[in-house]
Amino acid sequence: MSVKExxxxxxxxxxxxxxxxxxxxxxxxxxxxxxxGLDSLDAVELVVIVQKHFGVEIKDMEEGRPALQTISTLAKxxxxxxx
Amino acid sequence: MRMAIQGIGICGGxxxxxxxxxxxxxxxxxxxxEVCIEHKGMTDRLPVYQAAVDGLTEFIPKRAxxxxxxxxxxxxxxxxxxxxxxxxxxxxxxxxxxxxxxGYGTLKTTFDFLDSYLDFGYSCSSPTHFSNSVHNxxxxxxxxxxxxxxxxxxxxxxxxxxxSALLTAQIWxxxxxxxxxxxxxxxxxxxxxxxxxxxxxxxxEQGPIRPFALETQSAVVGEGVSFLLLTRAEQDAAxxxxxxxxxxxxxxxxxxxxQDVRLxxxxxxxxETGPWYAQVLKDRTATAYAPLYxxxxxxxxxxxxxxxxxxxxxxxxxxxxxxxPETTDLQATEEKLACLKFGPAGDYGxxxxxx
Numbered sequence: 021m022s023v024k025e026x027x028x029x030x031x032x033x034x035x036x037x038x039x040x041x042x043x044x045x046x047x048x049x050x051x052x053x054x055x056x057g058l059d060s061l062d063a064v065e066l067v068v069i070v071q072k073h074f075g076v077e078i079k080d081m082e083e084g085r086p087a088l089q090t091i092s093t094l095a096k097x098x099x100x101x102x103x
Numbered sequence: 104m105r106m107a108i109q110g111i112g113i114c115g116g117x118x119x120x121x122x123x124x125x126x127x128x129x130x131x132x133x134x135x136x137e138v139c140i141e142h143k144g145m146t147d148r149l150p151v152y153q154a155a156v157d158g159l160t161e162f163i164p165k166r167a168x169x170x171x172x173x174x175x176x177x178x179x180x181x182x183x184x185x186x187x188x189x190x191x192x193x194x195x196x197x198x199x200x201x202x203x204x205x206g207y208g209t210l211k212t213t214f215d216f217l218d219s220y221l222d223f224g225y226s227c228s229s230p231t232h233f234s235n236s237v238h239n240x241x242x243x244x245x246x247x248x249x250x251x252x253x254x255x256x257x258x259x260x261x262x263x264x265x266x267s268a269l270l271t272a273q274i275w276x277x278x279x280x281x282x283x284x285x286x287x288x289x290x291x292x293x294x295x296x297x298x299x300x301x302x303x304x305x306x307x308e309q310g311p312i313r314p315f316a317l318e319t320q321s322a323v324v325g326e327g328v329s330f331l332l333l334t335r336a337e338q339d340a341a342x343x344x345x346x347x348x349x350x351x352x353x354x355x356x357x358x359x360x361x362q363d364v365r366l367x368x369x370x371x372x373x374x375e376t377g378p379w380y381a382q383v384l385k386d387r388t389a390t391a392y393a394p395l396y397x398x399x400x401x402x403x404x405x406x407x408x409x410x411x412x413x414x415x416x417x418x419x420x421x422x423x424x425x426x427x428p429e430t431t432d433l434q435a436t437e438e439k440l441a442c443l444k445f446g447p448a449g450d451y452g453x454x455x456x457x458x
Contacts, residue, residue, distance in 0.1 A: 034229075035169065037169065038165065057166075061170070061230070061231065068226070068227050068229055068230070071226060071227050072223050
């Protein structure tokens with residue numbers, strides 16, 4: 021399973037997005053606001069999810085903000101740290 | 104000070120709402136579900152009265168519930184049903200207080216949070232789990248959802264939680280701090296509770312519950328929520344009046360039961376409370392309804408809802424194991440019921456109601 025696919029699955033499970041299917045989350049859909057509709061509380065959960073499921077730490081907002089834009093940017097961030 | 108019961112919102116192993124409770128009382132029987140307990144490669148089974156909360160989406164959009172745990176969902180559902188029952192879903196609630204009674208609190212979320220802490224360290228513990236694991240989270244969800252800006256409080260005193268919380272509601276109403284109180288009794292079950300109850304009580308947790316086999320362990324785990332919408336008694340009551348709430352300890356100061364009341368006891372198959380009921384009941388007859396919803400501290404709130412419903416409908420329902428399932432007509436006026444709940448150390452809560 022690719023990082024992107026795993027990300028979509030854990031987002032749905034850990035954020036309880038029961039009304040969303042993995043296929044409905046496109047790689048370039050905005051995670052916050054009009055896209056997937058996540059909010060600031062979800063951002064805190066996302067930091068925990070990334071560390072828990074991928075072992076990658078998002079240390080501060082400086083590196084978190086660009087990473088937490090879309091599935092693509094987050095997957096790229098994780099893959100770079102795991103490389 | 105007397106309080107008037109204007110609405111009931113209830114959800115348990117028997118279903119959701121007053122109609123489901125009435126149906127359970129009429130049939131006199133509710134079958135628990137069976138859950139699996141897995142431990143060290145072994146699978147065990149346990150009967151549990153579980154409460155479904157699917158009716159909540161009638162009141163609150165599903166997406167708005169995604170950060171809310173099962174305990175708070177049950178609480179919200181009970182509050183919604185009570186307000187709907189009282190026809191007050193659209194009313195101004197700026198002077199509505201919220202008081203929640205719970206014996207265990209948010210068990211599942213608390214253990215989930217502890218598990219994540221133990222498994223992944225504190226930096227990977229879910230902040231949402233943490234905020235939901237706080238005992239007052241459910242009361243806060245109710246206050247926010249209904250814009251109930253008066254006091255909001257959660258009380259935990261195990262088996263005495265319901266009586267204790269009712270006293271708080273009574274004080275708020277007497278002091279004119281509020282015009283109404285959304286009073287809720289709620290407890291949830293979870294895997295950890297199932298495991299330890301099975302380990303401690305073994306076959307004594309297999310059911311069926313026999314409330315009056317006072318020397319025998321016959322409890323069945325339960326969960327659910329029972330809400331009452333309370334006002335001062337200067338208004339007519341849609342259901343019944345709560346005349347008196349008394350907390351005490353029978354070992355310290357003997358409980359003298361009033362003679363002019365019919366008794367509903369919270370005997371729920373826990374044999375450690377059996378001797379206390381045996382001491383005070385002696386020649387008195389009593390009824391018990393734990394076989395309809397299970398054994399948990401907040402079930403005293405279910406007894407209260409049953410009493411209120413029976414007073415409104417002027418019917419006394421008896422369950423199968425207490426003779427024959429039957430219905431007795433209550434007097435049209437001046438009928439009195441009392442709900443008695445004992446804790447294992449002799450603590451008791453006595454709530455007297457009348458029509």
